[in-house]
Structure formats: structure tokens, C-alpha cells
Amino acid sequence: MTVPKITMKVLQAIRRNKKPLSKAELVQITGLSLVTITEHVETLIRSDLVMDFEVGHSTGGRKPRLLSFNAEAGYIIAVDLESTHVHVGILDLTCSIVVSRSSLIDVAHGPKAVLEQIKDLVLLLLDESGIDHSLIKGIGMGVPGPVEYSTGLPASLPIMPGWDRFPIQRFWDQYFDCPCYVDNNVYTMVLGEHMVESVSEIDNFIFLKVGNGIGAGTICNGKIYRGASEYAGNIGHNNIGHDLLCYCGNRGCLEALAGGRAISRKAELIAREGKSKLLHEILQRKGKITMDDVKLAVREADPVMVELIRECGFQIGSVLAGLVNFFNPSLVCIGGSVTETGDVLLASIRQAVYQKSLPLATRDLVIRSSYQGDKAGIIGAAVLTVDKIIDDSLIRTKEGIYSFSYK
Amino acid sequence: MTVPKITMKVLQAIRRNKKPLSKAELVQITGLSLVTITEHVETLIRSDLVMDFEVGHSTGGRKPRLLSFNAEAGYIIAVDLESTHVHVGILDLTCSIVVSRSSLIDVAHGPKAVLEQIKDLVLLLLDESGIDHSLIKGIGMGVPGPVEYSTGLPASLPIMPGWDRFPIQRFWDQYFDCPCYVDNNVYTMVLGEHMVESVSEIDNFIFLKVGNGIGAGTICNGKIYRGASEYAGNIGHNNIGHDLLCYCGNRGCLEALAGGRAISRKAELIAREGKSKLLHEILQRKGKITMDDVKLAVREADPVMVELIRECGFQIGSVLAGLVNFFNPSLVCIGGSVTETGDVLLASIRQAVYQKSLPLATRDLVIRSSYQGDKAGIIGAAVLTVDKIIDDSLIRTKEGIYSFSYK
Numbered sequence: 001m002t003v004p005k006i007t008m009k010v011l012q013a014i015r016r017n018k019k020p021l022s023k024a025e026l027v028q029i030t031g032l033s034l035v036t037i038t039e040h041v042e043t044l045i046r047s048d049l050v051m052d053f054e055v056g057h058s059t060g061g062r063k064p065r066l067l068s069f070n071a072e073a074g075y076i077i078a079v080d081l082e083s084t085h086v087h088v089g090i091l092d093l094t095c096s097i098v099v100s101r102s103s104l105i106d107v108a109h110g111p112k113a114v115l116e117q118i119k120d121l122v123l124l125l126l127d128e129s130g131i132d133h134s135l136i137k138g139i140g141m142g143v144p145g146p147v148e149y150s151t152g153l154p155a156s157l158p159i160m161p162g163w164d165r166f167p168i169q170r171f172w173d174q175y176f177d178c179p180c181y182v183d184n185n186v187y188t189m190v191l192g193e194h195m196v197e198s199v200s201e202i203d204n205f206i207f208l209k210v211g212n213g214i215g216a217g218t219i220c221n222g223k224i225y226r227g228a229s230e231y232a233g234n235i236g237h238n239n240i241g242h243d244l245l246c247y248c249g250n251r252g253c254l255e256a257l258a259g260g261r262a263i264s265r266k267a268e269l270i271a272r273e274g275k276s277k278l279l280h281e282i283l284q285r286k287g288k289i290t291m292d293d294v295k296l297a298v299r300e301a302d303p304v305m306v307e308l309i310r311e312c313g314f315q316i317g318s319v320l321a322g323l324v325n326f327f328n329p330s331l332v333c334i335g336g337s338v339t340e341t342g343d344v345l346l347a348s349i350r351q352a353v354y355q356k357s358l359p360l361a362t363r364d365l366v367i368r369s370s371y372q373g374d375k376a377g378i379i380g381a382a383v384l385t386v387d388k389i390i391d392d393s394l395i396r397t398k399e400g401i402y403s404f405s406y407k
Numbered sequence: 408m409t410v411p412k413i414t415m416k417v418l419q420a421i422r423r424n425k426k427p428l429s430k431a432e433l434v435q436i437t438g439l440s441l442v443t444i445t446e447h448v449e450t451l452i453r454s455d456l457v458m459d460f461e462v463g464h465s466t467g468g469r470k471p472r473l474l475s476f477n478a479e480a481g482y483i484i485a486v487d488l489e490s491t492h493v494h495v496g497i498l499d500l501t502c503s504i505v506v507s508r509s510s511l512i513d514v515a516h517g518p519k520a521v522l523e524q525i526k527d528l529v530l531l532l533l534d535e536s537g538i539d540h541s542l543i544k545g546i547g548m549g550v551p552g553p554v555e556y557s558t559g560l561p562a563s564l565p566i567m568p569g570w571d572r573f574p575i576q577r578f579w580d581q582y583f584d585c586p587c588y589v590d591n592n593v594y595t596m597v598l599g600e601h602m603v604e605s606v607s608e609i610d611n612f613i614f615l616k617v618g619n620g621i622g623a624g625t626i627c628n629g630k631i632y633r634g635a636s637e638y639a640g641n642i643g644h645n646n647i648g649h650d651l652l653c654y655c656g657n658r659g660c661l662e663a664l665a666g667g668r669a670i671s672r673k674a675e676l677i678a679r680e681g682k683s684k685l686l687h688e689i690l691q692r693k694g695k696i697t698m699d700d701v702k703l704a705v706r707e708a709d710p711v712m713v714e715l716i717r718e719c720g721f722q723i724g725s726v727l728a729g730l731v732n733f734f735n736p737s738l739v740c741i742g743g744s745v746t747e748t749g750d751v752l753l754a755s756i757r758q759a760v761y762q763k764s765l766p767l768a769t770r771d772l773v774i775r776s777s778y779q780g781d782k783a784g785i786i787g788a789a790v791l792t793v794d795k796i797i798d799d800s801l802i803r804t805k806e807g808i809y810s811f812s813y814k
Contacts, residue, residue: 146767155767203635204634204635205635216733218733220627220628220632221627221628221630221632223628225627225628226735227611227734227735227736227768228610228611228735228736228737228771228772229735229737229767229768229770229771230735231732231735231765231767231768232733232734232735233732233733233735234732234733234735234765234767234768235729235732235733237732237764237765238728238729238732238733238763239725239728239729239763241648248765250762250763252763318646319729321645321646322642322645322646322726322729322730323729323730323733325640325641325642325644325645326623326625326639326640326641326642326645326730326733326734327634327639327733327734328633328634328635328636328637328638328639328640328641329634329635330635330636355657356645356646356657356659357644358638358641358644358655360553360562360636360638360641361634361636361638361641363636364635364636365635
């Protein structure tokens with residue numbers, strides 16, 4: 001099991017380097033010996049993941065050769081499913097997006113209808129990009145809730161009727177001859193953010209997703225942290241002491257006050273009571289208020305809605321303040337659909353953290369919006385998939401060749 | 408840097424095995440090759456940390472040899488300083504306690520006076536045990552607050568005037584010719600608990616210290632977790648929404664309501680107001696109420712004091728519930744002086760966690776009192792010290808021999 005890690009390290013060094021590089025440079029970057037580098041580079045070349053080519057003139061002797069990552073040795077389908085919308089993308093093996101698209105969706109329609117809708121979107125993207133089905137090497141999918149990671153089966157969640165232990169991987173098997181990995185989308189989001197160059201060196205950070213649900217993905221000592229039974233990060237149900245009933249059956253959950261669903265519901269009430277003229281008009285016209293209307297109202301500086309988002313941000317920040325005391329990260333990234341309301345949310349989250357955390361724990365802490373934005377989930381799903389494919393292939397073919405052929 | 412880790416792995420396997428064992432058994436336990444085992448065992452024998460001896464009859468050929476850890480190759484002085492008391496122990500290299508003693512102390516008297524008092528206690532223990540000064544190979548000390556681990560300097564804490572960046576190591580240098588390591592005592596406590604055999608296999612757990620301060624030491628993916636700037640675990644200042652002023656200058660801190668100091672203060676008020684007959688009598692007699700009086704009152708089932716501890720436990724459990732959602736540990740151990748009040752505290756902590764955490768996150772969660780009890784801190788300080796000595800010696804002498812000689 002140490003072999004894949006070193007091969008991965010070499011591959012990552014080649015992947016992350018912006019320009020082609022020599023073995024000597026790899027020695028410098030990785031701290032590994034030339035013999036080790038050579039051995040692992042050969043494995044990677046045989047697997048088609050790394051290309052080598054001659055360059056320039058040599059000063060006598062053999063011509064120097066450079067190595068570069070073959071990003072187009074294959075492509076990944078990445079899906080970031082939220083309860084009311086979905087992001088789908090085709091990414092190359094460096095996890096750069098080739099094409100992507102978003103769509104409204106309702107997870108409550110059940111896995112079959114929802115997955116069919118996503119599949120149609122995927123086929124459309126493949127068509128658009130001209131990428132052949134045979135080049136798809138893996139499918140990564142994030143879902144808005146806990147997943148038994150080893151089996152890819154989602155756990156029971158009241159907001160997702162019918163999804164409990166639904167075999168998502170088997171659905172995709174009907175259409176694509178490649179492995180599929182399913183994960184909680186707070187984990188894929190933190191992996192996506194970790195691909196940002198300035199973030200990749202940060203060992204301890206939290207990605208805070210504020211969507212319909214609120215959750216935290218954590219990188220701990222440089223690695224994704226899943227917890228003892230793969231439920232780490234479910235902070236949406238942390239108790240903040242109010243009296244509203246949450247869908248989980250408890251009262252006082254953060255999500256029941258500050259999650260996207262709770263905000264839309266509250267906004268509809270505000271509209272109905274006529275406290276916001278703008279929302280009242282929208283309600284008259286459309287008959288309901290969605291998160292998009294909330295975003296519009298906040299952008300238009302509707303005072304009641306700005307106040308609502310500010311209060312939500314402060315409550316989220318208060319929970320985060322406790323986590324900062326406990327976990328002492330150096331970075332907290334905020335993402336998810338509610339963050340699209342703008343800077344008010346971030347400002348009030350920061351306010352609460354700086355007020356309620358120990359100054360010692362926030363001295364060097366950066367709290368900012370995700371650089372990857374709404375793409376964090378699909379990028380992370382691709383990262384997860386590429387990593388898993390490489391690991392699994394290595395385990396499967398004992399001669400140390402990444403086969404990249406499934407089954 | 409991979410060499411020390413493997414040597415440590417071999418050493419730990421020998422240390423943790425209750426009986427002497429053969430190289431073949433080591434191969435089985437560690438999964439390392441016989442060649443690797445032999446190489447590292449030789450290093451360990453040369454350093455006097457491992458003894459090998461012939462046993463029984465061979466079936467022809469060389470007689471079989473067994474390996475055992477030389478626990479008495481040296482001893483460690485371990486100190487667990489709390490704000491109102493101190494535990495001191497002499498431990499062998501397996502971190503078993505040879506002698507130990509506790510004493511009342513007041514950190515507010517400043518580092519010089521306090522360290523002198525601890526030093527006298529150490530000299531007494533050495534005398535008592537008959538262990539020669541030259542056999543002391545290291546000093547480990549836990550203090551009740553953040554420490555800059557790389558330098559061993561404590562951070563500024565209002566409850567510890569004069570300790571800010573005080574060079575504790577330099578104090579011990581005057582009396583012992585060996586390295587000294589200083590750490591936050593929530594970290595030493597979690598390390599101490601990790602030495603319990605059934606706990607050593609647990610990768611993700613929290614040691615919750617409820618003393619005058621409240622803090623959490625965390626083992627994450629099998630290793631102590633210190634955070635981005637070594638302040639992880641300071642949950643005593645998590646906000647629980649009350650209005651009491653904490654010594655940190657903030658209002659609403661957990662510690663200001665449920666820490667030992669807050670409990671004693673509240674108990675004195677209760678005594679003064681005559682709400683507890685027992686405490687009222689003690690106050691009349693002694694003029695003040697300490698944590699020991701609180702323990703007595705709770706043991707005597709004084710209803711007002713039981714209610715107070717129950718309320719404190721519930722508040723501590725409410726903060727813990729949020730951490731359980733976030734971190735999803737498989738074990739939470741409760742230790743520290745306040746836990747000596749008995750089972751009421753533990754019961755109310757559990758009640759809050761099971762009420763306020765997600766059932767998914769608590770399904771396999773065990774919450775219990777520390778098995779190491781008030782010895783967790785000194786055992787952990789010794790663990791830290793033995794590990795560091797071995798690592799540092801290895802780094803110092805490049806030929807791979809643990810010198811165990813300082814300077």
C-alpha cells in the first residue's frame with residue numbers, strides 16, 4: 001500500500017506542475033531519489049497517464065526528455081446534486097472542467113426520476129463536447145447528505161424520500177462502462193477547494209456549505225476527514241437554542257433557521273405579511289418565493305431581507321466559532337447556494353466568529369468565500385474519482401500498471 | 408524521516424506486547440519484512456531500549472531468541488499542572504507509573520514559586536523510589552493552557568499571571584541533564600488515555616477535560632491533533648448564550664458557567680444564601696468553599712448541589728453534542744477534577760449529547776469516564792516525552808543509534 005502513495009505523489013507532482021518537467025526537477029520537488037522517480041515514472045508512462053518527449057539539443061549524449069501529464073487520457077463525469085438543483089460537468093484528468101451545466105431538480109421526486117434527468121443532462125454535455133463515451137473513465141457524484149462511502153449507498157434522510165440505500169452506482173452501470181463513486185457533497189466540495197493552488201498546501205481547513213442544508217467538509221492534516229462512522233461534518237443540526245421544529249425531529253437546529261429552505265420559507269412569510277414590497281409583488285405574480293427571489297431581494301438591498309440574511313449569517317458564524325475553538329483551522333471557505341446572496345452573509349459569519357472565538361484561535365484565520373464557487377462540488381467529485389480510479393487500478397493489476405480499464 | 412517511524416513502529420510493537428516475542432512474531436504483528444525487522448531491532452538493541460535473550464532448546468541449529476522492551480533503561484519525570492493542584496510522577500519507559508503524588512498548588516503564584524514547589528516534590532519522589540538522577544532521561548510537563556509546542560513556551564492566559572512565554576525548560580535544565588517537553592495538558596491527557604490497550608486502536612476520539620478549565624484533546628486519524636496554530640481544543644470558551652463575564656473578557660463562555668472555578672464560586676454563593684445546609688456549615692467553619700467541598704456535597708446527595716452539577720453537565724454536553732456532529736468520534740472520555748463529583752456529571756453530559764446530536768453520529772458512540780482518571784495527564788506527559796526523546800535522538804545521531812545522552 002506504500003507503492004500507490006509514492007506513484008500518486010509523483011503523478012501529483014507532474015499534474016500540479018504547470019509546465020513539463022524533467023526527472024531531475026521531479027527529484028527536487030518530491031525529495032525522492034532518481035531511481036525511485038524513474039521506476040514510478042515508467043509505470044505512469046505505461047499507463048498512458050504521463051507522456052514523455054525529447055526536447056531541445058543535448059550537450060552531447062542523449063537528448064533531455066521532459067514529462068507532462070496526459071490530461072486527456074480520459075474524462076470524468078462529475079455530478080453535484082443538491083436538493084433543489086444539480087451541477088453536472090465533464091472534466092479532464094487534471095480535474096479541469098471541459099463543459100458544465102446546472103439545472104433545477106427536486107430530490108424529493110425520488111432517485112429514479114432524478115437520476116434519469118441527470119443522465120439526460122450528461123448525454124447532452126457529451127454531445128456538446130464531442131467526447132466519446134469510451135473516453136469516460138469514471139463517474140463521481142456528490143449528494144446532499146451522509147453516504148456509506150465504502151458502498152456508495154446514501155443514508156436515510158427525510159428530505160430525500162426513496163434515496164435510502166439506493167444503489168446509485170448500479171444506475172450508472174447501465175450507461176457507462178466505468179467505476180462510479182458516491183460521496184456526501186460537503187466532502188466533494190472541500191476536495192474541490194483543495195485543488196486551488198494556494199489552498200493545496202493548507203493542512204487544516206473547513207469548507208462550510210450553506211445550501212438548503214448546512215454542512216462542513218474538513219481537511220485534517222492534509223487529508224479529507226470522514227469521522228469514525230463517516231458522518232463527520234453534519235453541523236446543520238447543531239443546536240442554537242431556538243424553538244423551531246427541524247425536519248430531523250429535533251428543535252433548535254441551525255439548518256431549521258439558517259438553511260436555504262428555512263430562509264425561503266421565512267421569506268415567503270415576509271412576502272405574505274407585506275413586510276417586503278418587492279417580495280410581496282413576486283409572491284402575487286408567481287404564487288411562491290424561492291431562493292432566487294431571496295437573492296434578488298438582497299441584491300436590491302431590501303432591508304428586511306438583508307436583516308434576515310444577516311441574522312442567519314450570525315447564527316452560522318456562532319456555530320462556526322465553536323468549531324474554530326475546537327479545530328483551530330487556518331482557513332474557512334464558505335460555499336453553497338445561500339452564499340450567492342452576496343457579501344452580507346460572509347460579513348455576518350465573520351462578525352460572529354471574531355466575536356465568539358478565542359482571539360488566539362483566530363489570529364491567523366482566514367474566512368472567505370470559496371474560490372471554486374458553485375463548481376467546487378463537481379471539481380471535488382472528479383478529484384475523488386481520479387484518485388480512486390488510480391488507487392483501485394493499482395490494487396487490481398498487481399504488476400503495477402494502471403489499467404484504466406474497468407471490469 | 409521514514410526511518411524513525413519504522414523503528415518506532417517496531418519499538419511500539421515490542422513495548423505494547425505483554426510478553427517477550429520473536430522476530431517472526433514481529434513480522435506478523437507489524438507486517439514488515441524480516442530483513443527490515445532485523446535492521447531496526449539491531450538499532451534498538453544497540454540503544455539499550457530492547458533486550459534479546461536465548462530461550463528454550465532449539466530443534467537443531469541456533470537457539471531461538473526473544474525480544475523484550477527494556478522498560479528500565481531510563482525513567483521519565485512527568486508533571487501535570489492544573490491551576491489549583493499538581494500531579495507528579497516518575498514513570499518507566501513503558502510509561503508505567505513507579506511513584507506518583509499530588510499536591511495543592513496555585514498557578515497564580517507565578518512560575519518561579521510554583522516550579523520550585525514542583526521540583527521539591529520531584530526530589531522527594533526520586534528519594535522515595537531510590538532512582539538515581541542519572542537515570543532520568545526526560546521531563547514531560549502539561550500545563551493548563553495553550554503552549555507553543557515547538558518552543559515549549561506557554562501562551563498568555565489571564566489565570567496564569569507571569570507564565571506568558573516563561574522558559575519552563577530552562578528551569579528544569581538547572582536540575583536535570585535531560586530534555587524537557589511542555590504541552591497543553593488536554594493534549595497530554597488524550598495521549599495518556601490512548602495508552603489504554605482498548606483505546607490504542609481507536610483512531611478518532613476526544614478527551615474532554617472538565618477541570619477549572621474545560622478543554623478537548625483530540626486523536627484524529629490515530630494521531631494527536633494540535634490545529635493550525637496549536638490552539639485546537641479550547642472549547643471552554645465556546646459560547647452557550649448566558650450573560651456571565653468570563654476571565655477571557657467575553658460573555659457566555661462554557662467555562663464561566665461549568666468550569667471548576669465557576670462551580671466553586673456558585674457553591675460559595677449557595678452556601679452564603681443558606682440554600683445548602685451542608686455547605687453553609689462548611690463555609691461557617693472554613694470561611695470559603697472549594698471544589699473538594701462541592702464533591703463532598705454531591706456525594707452526600709445535597710439536592711441543590713446535585714442540580715448545579717446536572718445543569719453544568721447538560722451545558723457541557725450541549726457543546727459536546729455540536730462537536731460530535733462535526734467530528735463524529737467513536738469515543739469521548741471525560742476526565743479532570745470536576746468529574747470526581749461522580750456519575751451525575753457524566754449522566755447529564757450523555758443526556759445532552761444523545762438529545763442534541765444527530766442519531767447517525769451517536770449510533771456507535773461511547774461516552775465514558777477516563778480509565779486513566781487523574782493519572783491521564785502524567786502518563787500522557789511521559790508518552791510525549793519518550794516519543795520525542797526517541798525521535799530527537801534519532802535525528803541527532805545520524806548513524807541510527809538512539810544515544811539517549813543529552814547534549
